Amino acid sequence: MNHLPVCMVLLPMFTAVMCLWLGEATRSPFTQRWTGLLGMSLLLGLSVWMLSLSADGQVFVYRLGNWPAPFAITLVVDRLSATMVALTVVLALVVLLAAWGGDDTRGPYFHPLVHLQVMGLCGAFMTGDLFNLFVFFEILLIASYALLVYGGGPARVRATLHYVVLNLVGSALFLLSVGLLYGTLGTLNMADMAAKVATATSADVPLIRAAAGLLLVVFGLKAAIVPMSLWLPSTYEAATTPVSAFFAIMTKVGIYGIIRVFIPLFGPEQPGVGGVAEPWVGGLGLVTLLVGTLGTLAATDLKNTVSFLIVVSVGLQAISLGQFTEAGLAAAIFYIVHSTFLTAGLFLMAGAIIHQRGELGGRLSAGPVVHQGRALAVLFLIAAMSVVGLPPLSGFISKALILSATPSEMRPAVWGIILSTSFLLLVQLARVGSVLFWNVLAREPKGCPPGPNASLGPAIFLMSASLLIALFAGPIDAFTREAAASVYDRETMIERVLRSRSDSKAPNGLSEGGDARVRRPGEEDTP
């Protein structure tokens, strides 16, 4: 058995502990930085290796403790999981480097927290067990609570309180639906659930549908789909710049949860329990897109503008995913890759601009001349073009993919809203850019710390990803289509995950199927 998947969870945990231990022992940011960088680079190597293996069509099914599949925890890594893990690790590495400029010394534990969150994210993207998904959600959430309040200050504390309370309610609902699903289906393994959903008795179907609806609410809250998106702008605005950039991956966890649960488990073609999410995701995605665009138009602060752009990107992902077709899912995965780099880059760029403007901060009013103005202005231009979706950048290609994936009967509404919001975004970003770079007063900024900004380089790196995605759009598109096809291929996935039931013996001589409700008549259990 290849131990690569579990390494993706263990290595960040190990690095986090090492960062803590060495940081405490030497009391210098230097040790933490290099330990963190080393651990994350190692993880990057592993994740790229895993991605290249799964791009060849290999699906890892890792059984913890080598227990046969529906028992204990299974990690399942296919193309989508490997892509999300690689995205997370690349982003985390960039964020760690962006924090080297001094953001990581505002508190003692920046590096361990980032590694713990990477551990939770990687686990959540790889697990094939619903309760384990809950546990990894909690790991990534508790790290994100601490990262959000990182740096201190009343605004951050207030945003953290709101974020923690909302997510604890979300966790309670998650647990409730996990319990209901176990009570009705008798299993928590997602592949096993997908197989058992079809044979659920008619008395259980309403309960399963209710549990699925609760799960949709939970994932919608994490993904910030309207009406559960109101927490996002103030939260992301309050966080320290590298943390906001890292949180660009957080909304994707919710979208990923919807993909994993509402396509193979409660997909449209499942008898009885199907069709829980279809009426909601696409329509709410359109509303999310509208709300995000209006928020961007109303924003008076640069970081607030960028936060609303995250809501816009969530809306586009939900629209594309909400069509529940293979083409729609492929376009959504492409958009996830594009928007993770872009929104993280936007936050780092906003951080660099705010840093240069001194005490004026991110307010959109006439200010001093921005240092490094030319580099930042070009960067802003590229970012704005990519957000709006002007050719030749990745934003154009990903939006075109979403538009072309729309079924023809929905085209008037979806195309109308996506194209008109793109125009509104173009207007607003042109306004923001001209205020920041042209509407300047001929004086030096007050309260501006000297020296170059550390987040400029990482921001340039993330923005250049937008160009690279556009250059290699063909291969990436082919890859995302394959990834989407493997998510939809329920039978193969069930067969892969549960295959061990017949060919491997349970440890300790235990027979399989200890629970009456786990077993279905007609299964080849040995008594």
Add this chain to the structure above:
Amino acid sequence: MEWMLAASVGVVASCGVYLLLRRRSMSVVFGLALLSYATNLVLFSMGRLTVGAPPILGPEGESAVYADPLPQALVLTAIVIGFAMTAFVVVVALIAHRSLGDDDVDAPVAQEGEP
């Protein structure tokens, strides 16, 4: 028995939601705790209600009465996570009370925090 468990889950959950919707941050914390208790009770009852049954299959096989051990393990995990989260939210609420000077969850931020 069953109606009692169902009713107590309902009462605890509704008290939790009521407290959650209040403005004082400590009420919200208590509301969260009650909500997680209700969730844990639901999770526990998902293994079906049995009295005095062992959590393991005896020699007579699956015809005997037994308690499903898995929901108990899940509840244990959920209690541990819930306990840690409650401790964390108490600390955040205390810090918020200290730095905002008010225990209202929507207390205005007096002066801009450092960028």
